[in-house]
Amino acid sequence: MTIRRYYDDAYCTSFDATLLAVTEVQGQPALVLDATYFYLTSGGQPHDLGTLGGCAVTDVIAQDGQILHVLAAGESAPPLGPVHGVIDWPRRFDHMQQHSGQHLLSQVFVRETGCETVSVHFGAQESTLDLECATLSAAQLARVEQVANDLVAAALPITATLVDEAALATLPLRRPPAVRGQIRIVEIQAFDYSACGGTHVRNTAEIGPIKLLRQERRRGQTRVSFLCGKRAIADYMRKHELLVQAAAHYSTDVEQVPDLMGRAVEQIKAYQRQVEELTTQLLRYEAAELLAAAQPLGDWRVVVRCWDDRPADTLKTLATLLQAAPGTIALLATTAGDKTTLVFARSADVDRHMGNLLRATLQAFGGGGGGRPELAQGGGIPPAQAAAALDHARAGLG
Ligand SMILES: [Zn+2]
Structure with missing residues (x-):
């Protein structure tokens, strides 16, 4: 041994x-x-x-x-x-800070919220406590964090002693030990008694700052992530720096950042709505021009057009606007981003199946796609063949 x-x-x-x-x-x-x-x-x-x-x-x-x-x-x-x-002392001391901090936090959670710790995990970045309770309120978490940090400031001694089972029965352990015989008890003076084989700091002051990060629900339990000691300080330094950078973007102080960001998000949403409306208006004008220049086909007219720079979504919107005009067939293509997209559409009064026409066209050029009788979309053919594919489809209409 x-x-x-x-x-x-x-x-x-x-x-x-x-x-x-x-x-x-x-x-x-x-x-x-x-x-x-x-x-x-x-x-x-x-x-x-x-x-x-x-x-x-x-x-x-x-x-x-x-x-x-x-x-x-x-x-x-x-x-x-x-x-x-x-x-490797920095690594060991870091683990001691996290582990002693966990004992302290687990006891504070019991006293402040009635939540027992059922398992713990010490990660390379963050550590976690799994609590047997429902979601905690922000106020409860803030209270736990404050009480834990007050106990850090109190510099309570932390000691480890071996006790036998008889002595064990007299101690207010948070959880019954998993082993029998002589048990090592780690005590945060008169505050917490835990059966534990880990390494701990001498007193709660050496734990350093304790920061709760977040809670999440996991298999009916609440998982709380936390940092202690140098990790908490490093986290504070990093987040402070990030906030200062964010404030610099807005030419303001850090206190104003959340408000300004909230307003900026709302403004972006409003601009997006405006851009969508204006784009649709422009596309209406464009659809009217395309209709005016359309080729006649008996009682109908055919719009055939290939672009090299338009998003597929715009093409679909244009097709929808064109098919709203009676007696219209639209054969549209775009090769934006080296990707060919074909959209075929027709008005309700035109007796042709756009899905079938698109499938037949793309098959002839090695691509694939299809759709409904009135609207179909596909691609998968080389951009250089997009115009030829439209001509092929146009010829197929007779
Ligand atoms: Zn422990």
Whole structure:
């Protein structure tokens, strides 16, 4: 059994131990020590990184009571015997801040909202608490965040002790422990008692700022994302910078940004409506010109036109306007963006099937499409053949 020294001292970053054996994990060398300060992934907290005998440790896992320190593939293990270990302290301390912050938050959620934590996850960017309760109000979340940060300022000591089952029964644990026998209890002085094997900061002040990010419903539970310590500070710095940039765009101060953005969005919507109306008006004029220049076909007239720069949507609107005029057939094409789109349309009083005409036309040129008797759309032919396809369709009308 590797002795887990991090239980007693989470702040030790450099240590001497004895390398007892070297094994392998998926082709990578793995070192077994008599004792270690390397934390292994457990209880949701990610493993430590660092070096052993100068070799980079990439993973730390438990196997048959031993702790395996996995080295990068291709690394050669140091010789058996004395070995020096160094823990990646910024990474470890970050995990300690997130983990202690989680214990504190879980207890604050119970006291302020009655919501129990059912599971936790410590991610590389954000950490999450899954709460057994319905969606929380913004006011509840704000209250939890404020109380948690007040407790950070109070610098409550955080200690870990091993207790037996009899002593355990006297403690107000948030959740019953999953293991039996001697249990390690992490206590935030007189505030929270949790069965936990993780590494924790000395007092709540070292957690640093606590920021709740958002909540989301997941399988009947509420997942709250949060940041602690340096992560919260980095998040504040980044978001402050983003707000300052946004304010600079509006030549205003950050307080005005949400209002101005809201107004800008409304203005864009109004402009979009105006553009749509004006575009339709212009297309009406254009449809009238096209009708005036249409080719006669018995009692009907045929509009044949190919553009190289019009969106397919505009073509469809034009076709709709043209088919509103009695006795009209419209054979339209666009090759905008190197993509050919054909739209065929006819008035209600014209006895020709546009869907069939389009299908036959495109088949002749290697494309595909079809549609209803009065309106059809298709493509898939080379842009260079669009005009020829329209001529082919026009000839098909007789
Ligand atoms: Zn814990």
